[in-house]
Amino acid sequence: MQPKLNDQEGIAVPYLLLGLAAVMFGLYNLFIKLSADHIQAVLGAVILQFVAAFLGLGLLVYFKYVDNLTLHVSPRGVTLAVLAGAAIGVVEILTFIIYGRGVAVAVGNPLIVGGSLIVTTGVGWLFLREVLNPWQVAALFSIIAGVAILAWQAGR
Numbered sequence: 001m002q003p004k005l006n007d008q009e010g011i012a013v014p015y016l017l018l019g020l021a022a023v024m025f026g027l028y029n030l031f032i033k034l035s036a037d038h039i040q041a042v043l044g045a046v047i048l049q050f051v052a053a054f055l056g057l058g059l060l061v062y063f064k065y066v067d068n069l070t071l072h073v074s075p076r077g078v079t080l081a082v083l084a085g086a087a088i089g090v091v092e093i094l095t096f097i098i099y100g101r102g103v104a105v106a107v108g109n110p111l112i113v114g115g116s117l118i119v120t121t122g123v124g125w126l127f128l129r130e131v132l133n134p135w136q137v138a139a140l141f142s143i144i145a146g147v148a149i150l151a152w153q154a155g156r
Contacts (some may be wrong), residue, residue, distance in 0.1 A: 026109075032095050033105035041096035048092055107154045114147035
């Protein structure tokens, strides 16, 4: 369970973090594209994962020992984190392979991200019982159409 924002942090903080996450995810894909011709796919993914693990470990140590953060953990949380790690590990390897075969980042990234949005929204709606409002449904169909058009055009 994540801590709630207090009044001092303001409402803009989550949106600033979302913006930063979007920029970092874009750079992540760009750096994979730029390195894909210069490193074997699995080795590139392993290096990427080690750097991410060390960065995460450093932040964990900082928050635990400097900010005195209380860590909570459950077997379910560990299992789901392991599954997420396995999924992103496969994605990283596939992304290196895809970009190493010449797919443009301007095509590959929107197809991967758009496809993932379709999958996560569908799973959220079908299995997690998340409610979608009409605007969200319209946006999802726009994403589906955009992914289909981009994939069709890229395949020509």
